[in-house]
Amino acid sequence: MKRIALFPGSFDPFTKGHEDIVLRGLQLFDEIVIGIGRNANKQRYFGLDQMVQLIEHTFEKHPNVRVEAYDDLTANVARKLGARFLLRGLRNTTDFEYENGISQVNRYIYGDVETVFLITSPHLAPISSSIIRDLHRYGQRIDDFLPYQLH
Ligand code: ADP
Secondary structure (H helix, E strand, O other): OOOEEEEEEOOOOOOHHHHHHHHHHOOOOOEEEEEEEOOOOOOOOOOHHHHHHHHHHHOOOOOOEEEEEEOOOHHHHHHHHOOOEEEEEEOOHHHHHHHHHHHHHHHHHOOOOEEEEEEOOHHHOOOOHHHHHHHHHOOOOOHHHOOOOOO
16 A cells, blocks of 8 residues: 655745655655645735745656645545645654644544654754745845745
8 A cells, every 4th residue: 555645734935844854754655745735814925826836846856746735624635635644844842742732633533644753854943934934025035945946
């Protein structure tokens, strides 16, 4: 049976930290679906269609990585995709507190799903999408934090 993992997130924007989790996840899974959650209540900073394209471009040499935008509970999306694994990155104890809660809820909704956490590579731990948005908003270059060129 194919080991499919769903890597869910907002990815606003997708960073080198996220890329690292996907590349390391490929050692564990046959296929990774990067799932961009569409949240009607949350305005994105970087456009969704643009981000889907940039992520697809980042992994164009990896046919076993694909990108999907969704508007549903993560656990439901995983079930529909036949993904028995959720992939998440852990940077620090704040991430842990949050992830602990949602992984319990996801398993309550979809009993067969396991969340697999990868500890961030140390040089990428300070990177967060929210900090990158702030830098960009005030005109700072952010290319060093992204695995693709923004245009
Ligand atoms: P969410 O809105 O669900 O928190 P994010 O797009 O911020 O989504 O992050 C998606 C996943 O990537 C989360 O598991 C988060 O902890 C992880 N992540 C974010 N930044 C990094 C990083 N620099 N290194 C490793 N994992 C990260």
